[in-house]
Amino acid sequence: MKEFARIAVNVPEVRDQFDYAIPPELASLVSPGCLVEVTFGSQKVQGVVTKLLDQPEVAETKSIAALVDEFPVLSQNHLMLAFFLSEKYLQPVSGFITAMLPPGLHQQADTLFKLNLPSDFESDSLPDVSRRIIGKLTERGPLRGRQLDRTFKNVDWRKTARSLVSKGLLVSQPVLPEPAVRRKYSRSVLLSFHSQELESVIPALGFKDSAAFTRRLSVLRLLAGESQPAEISWVYASTGANSSDLRWLEQKGLIRFQSEEVWRDPLRDARGDLHYARAPVLTREQSAIWDRIEGLMDQRAFEKPVLLHGVTGSGKTELYMSAIEKALAQEQQAIILVPEISLTPQTIERFMGRFPGKVGVIHSKLSPGERYDTWRRARGTDFSIAIGPRSALFTPFPNTGVIILDECHDESYYQAEMGPYFHAVEAAIAFGKLSKALVILGTATPDVNLYFRAVYEKWPLLELPSRVAAQSPETPAAAIPDTLPLPEVQIVDMRAELREGNISIFSRSLSERLRDVLASQQQAILLLNRRGSASYVFCRDCGYTLKCPRCDFSLTYHRNSLSLVCHTCGYTRKMPGKCPQCGSNRIKQFGTGTEKVEADLQLLFPSARLLRWDADTSSGKGAEEVILSHFRQHNADILIGTQMLAKGLDLPLVTLVGVVLADVGLNFPDYRTAERTFQLLTQVAGRAGRSALGGKVILQTFQPEHYAIQFAAKHNFAGFYGQELSHRRELRYPPFTRMVRFECRDTNSDKAQQVAIELFSRLERLANASSDKTFELSGPTPPYFAKRGGLFRWQVILKGTDPAKLLKDEFFSGIRVEVDPPSLL
Ligand code: ADP
Ligand code: ZN
Ligand code: ZN
Numbered sequence: 140m141k142e143f144a145r146i147a148v149n150v151p152e153v154r155d156q157f158d159y160a161i162p163p164e165l166a167s168l169v170s171p172g173c174l175v176e177v178t179f180g181s182q183k184v185q186g187v188v189t190k191l192l193d194q195p196e197v198a199e200t201k202s203i204a205a206l207v208d209e210f211p212v213l214s215q216n217h218l219m220l221a222f223f224l225s226e227k228y229l230q231p232v233s234g235f236i237t238a239m240l241p242p243g244l245h246q247q248a249d250t251l252f253k254l255n256l257p258s259d260f261e262s263d264s265l266p267d268v269s270r271r272i273i274g275k276l277t278e279r280g281p282l283r284g285r286q287l288d289r290t291f292k293n294v295d296w297r298k299t300a301r302s303l304v305s306k307g308l309l310v311s312q313p314v315l316p317e318p319a320v321r322r323k324y325s326r327s328v329l330l331s332f333h334s335q336e337l338e339s340v341i342p343a344l345g346f347k348d349s350a351a352f353t354r355r356l357s358v359l360r361l362l363a364g365e366s367q368p369a370e371i372s373w374v375y376a377s378t379g380a381n382s383s384d385l386r387w388l389e390q391k392g393l394i395r396f397q398s399e400e401v402w403r404d405p406l407r408d409a410r411g412d413l414h415y416a417r418a419p420v421l422t423r424e425q426s427a428i429w430d431r432i433e434g435l436m437d438q439r440a441f442e443k444p445v446l447l448h449g450v451t452g453s454g455k456t457e458l459y460m461s462a463i464e465k466a467l468a469q470e471q472q473a474i475i476l477v478p479e480i481s482l483t484p485q486t487i488e489r490f491m492g493r494f495p496g497k498v499g500v501i502h503s504k505l506s507p508g509e510r511y512d513t514w515r516r517a518r519g520t521d522f523s524i525a526i527g528p529r530s531a532l533f534t535p536f537p538n539t540g541v542i543i544l545d546e547c548h549d550e551s552y553y554q555a556e557m558g559p560y561f562h563a564v565e566a567a568i569a570f571g572k573l574s575k576a577l578v579i580l581g582t583a584t585p586d587v588n589l590y591f592r593a594v595y596e597k598w599p600l601l602e603l604p605s606r607v608a609a610q611s612p613e614t615p616a617a618a619i620p621d622t623l624p625l626p627e628v629q630i631v632d633m634r635a636e637l638r639e640g641n642i643s644i645f646s647r648s649l650s651e652r653l654r655d656v657l658a659s660q661q662q663a664i665l666l667l668n669r670r671g672s673a674s675y676v677f678c679r680d681c682g683y684t685l686k687c688p689r690c691d692f693s694l695t696y697h698r699n700s701l702s703l704v705c706h707t708c709g710y711t712r713k714m715p716g717k718c719p720q721c722g723s724n725r726i727k728q729f730g731t732g733t734e735k736v737e738a739d740l741q742l743l744f745p746s747a748r749l750l751r752w753d754a755d756t757s758s759g760k761g762a763e764e765v766i767l768s769h770f771r772q773h774n775a776d777i778l779i780g781t782q783m784l785a786k787g788l789d790l791p792l793v794t795l796v797g798v799v800l801a802d803v804g805l806n807f808p809d810y811r812t813a814e815r816t817f818q819l820l821t822q823v824a825g826r827a828g829r830s831a832l833g834g835k836v837i838l839q840t841f842q843p844e845h846y847a848i849q850f851a852a853k854h855n856f857a858g859f860y861g862q863e864l865s866h867r868r869e870l871r872y873p874p875f876t877r878m879v880r881f882e883c884r885d886t887n888s889d890k891a892q893q894v895a896i897e898l899f900s901r902l903e904r905l906a907n908a909s910s911d912k913t914f915e916l917s918g919p920t921p922p923y924f925a926k927r928g929g930l931f932r933w934q935v936i937l938k939g940t941d942p943a944k945l946l947k948d949e950f951f952s953g954i955r956v957e958v959d960p961p962s963l964l
Pocket of ligand 2: 678679680681682683718719720721722723
């Protein structure tokens with residue numbers, strides 16, 4: 140039996156692990172993956188055992204103080220995944236461990252502050268922050284550091300508290316808060332005697348005719364009529380008895396209490412969609428692909444993921460379900476990840492319809508109690524299909540057989556808001572290998588980098604090029620369904636519209652088609668990609684956009700200084716008076732919002748029923764669902780919205796999709812903008828013509844010759860991919876190099892800049908000292924979104940063949956480090 144354990148402690152910014160002795164009473168219980176409590180420095184903290192050891196690496200070890208959960212909270216595979224991700228993304232392993240545990244179970248250490256004031260204490264002479272801390276502790280009693288954080292936002296109260304501690308006015312003490320979540324129990328009662336003996340116990344119930352007697356008797360009568368223990372709240376409600384009556388009856392030995400755990404299940408009231416209850420006969424295309432997937436599962440070929448490239452509506456989800464069914468038949472579990480925005484009730488109901496009683500959802504909107512219970516139910520395979528956004532990858536199933544990522548190109552798979560920063564696609568690929576599960580990456584518009592890797596590493600690449608035709612009631616059930624062509628896409632040159640005197644934001648083709656749609660009582664969607672629409676400058680006559688001569692990114696217009704700035708390298712120039720390409724003076728910034736589109740459209744079609752869907756109208760909880768169902772029920776004719784519209788909606792009456800300005804997204808200063816525009820336009824085009832009514836797509840643009848627009852219009856991924864790849868090879872962007880982005884944030888821009896400048900020199904020294912000569916540094920510069928959450932941002936980019944290797948032993952305190960970030964915005 141091993142006597143020592145290596146532990147990853149849950150302390151922010153601590154990357155190393157530490158060895159502890161296992162006390163004899165815990166020797167048989169502690170194993171890798173166990174959550175324990177230990178002393179770390181002067182703090183009590185939690186940590187996870189990563190390894191058992193015969194000998195510790197240091198001479199002196201402290202002992203593990205306690206075991207928090209009787210079972211390991213992480214499997215060996217989950218632990219290995221946490222280490223793999225920690226190394227790949229240069230993030231502390233405890234961050235990934237925390238992400239794998241339900242919130243509330245894993246606690247970070249904290250410090251408790253108490254007053255220790257002399258009796259003659261006078262606070263008047265103290266500075267303001269000291270007085271406020273003392274005031275707060277006088278008012279509320281002892282408080283933990285994180286409670287004080289909430290009171291003193293943006294104030295460095297800790298420094299002040301430390302000086303108060305050294306003056307002896309405060310005492311501080313390390314504490315570990317209790318887990319914030321607990322199991323939930325329901326209490327019930329039952330008779331301790333046979334119900335036929337009820338009459339004989341009545342004399343023991345106290346003074347006949349007293350109120351207590353009546354209540355006690357009615358409790359016994361109620362229980363005598365029940366074949367099962369009765370829930371306490373129900374007993375109270377139906378008898379008027381109170382808790383002291385029940386305690387009295389228990390003391391007399393007449394009833395017994397029972398306690399049973401109740402699961403908090405977020406799907407308790409959800410019903411499966413019976414339309415999907417039975418698997419359809421697969422189309423020929425689907426069958427061919429299913430044979431491949433089934434073959435891989437049978438051969439247990441789990442080294443490589445499968446890339447399932449199928450246009451929207453091609454029946455990918457049906458194939459996911461076949462793979463899930465096969466995994467379940469082998470007593471395995473399945474994880475299906477979807478982008479945050481597609482985790483709608485329709486998605487869940489579709490899976491529940493096919494797999495009743497087997498589905499669980501895991502996402503951040505669940506209450507901590509629901510997440511805790513769902514996590515434990517998964518660990519015990521109380522359900523076997525987990526659906527959710529990227530965090531659902533960490534579902535603690537004992538034997539995951541298949542991991543599916545739907546719309547795997549979606550950027551919500553990258554965790555960017557808070558550390559640990561990582562990409563769920565990479566995490567899934569790694570986890571598939573570790574746990575011997577087949578990983579299926581499904582998408583209509585694969586990432587260029589991912590596709591490149593799939594070709595290079597020879598992953599199975601499965602293509603579904605056509606759509607499944609909707610079944611009509613006359614089709615015989617056993618018939619193989621037909622496929623449908625993709626909708627026709629027309630590109631409209633807005634420069635020509637202007638030249639011919641049409642200054643409206645709607646081209647003549649678009650207005651004509653809208654008129655037809657309204658006349659035939661069908662529906663249309665208009666999309667305006669608003670993100671960044673007001674900040675790029677282009678020529679209305681030739682479509683020319685101003686770009687950085689060094690980075691080839693669009694320059695961003697800064698209203699205050701009337702200048703144009705490159706957000707990658709810092710290049711700055713004055714706003715020109717004339718177009719450098721054609722000499723026209725109609726060169727200016729673009730700015731149109733969804734409100735303006737709505738207003739202009741209403742002028743054009745006064746009787747049309749319009750509905751607007753953007754960040755302003757869909758902010759409330761459930762607002763998106765309301766807007767969508769309103770539209771689906773044909774209570775509106777035209778839906779106007781931003782890029783949110785593009786994803787996964789199935790709206791059969793929509794026969795026209797118009798993109799107000801297809802080139803907007805092309806002008807972000809980021810190497811993936813062409814790709815994002817191509818993806819967005821392809822996805823949007825997929826919204827039209829999802830039924831026998833057919834459909835048409837109109838892309839309005841000032842840059843009709845741009846390859847992203849041209850290839851999107853032809854639904855031609857291969858063409859786009861080829862051209863984009865040669866562009867990236869030329870400019871040395873991924874996949875031909877790799878990047879690490881460093882970001883410094885501060886309330887003060889100069890401070891953030893200063894940190895970034897020092898960081899730049901440090902990285903420069905590191906790169907120069909290395910034998911690897913592929914490194915390239917750019918910055919420091921503020922990124923395109925120069926401020927986030929009230930903080931100024933400055934960034935430095937390191938490019939190279941393997942930049943993470945250079946940084947393996949470096950530690951960057953207070954700086955965000957992102958390896959392979961999908962965006963530099
Ligand atoms: P994707 O996931 O590629 O967008 P889906 O699996 O959602 O495609 O399929 C699109 C529509 O076609 C759905 O309504 C689905 O029920 C239907 N469908 C898919 N495969 C078949 C099939 N083999 N027979 C009949 N209908 C199908
Ligand atoms: Zn021009
Ligand atoms: Zn530049």
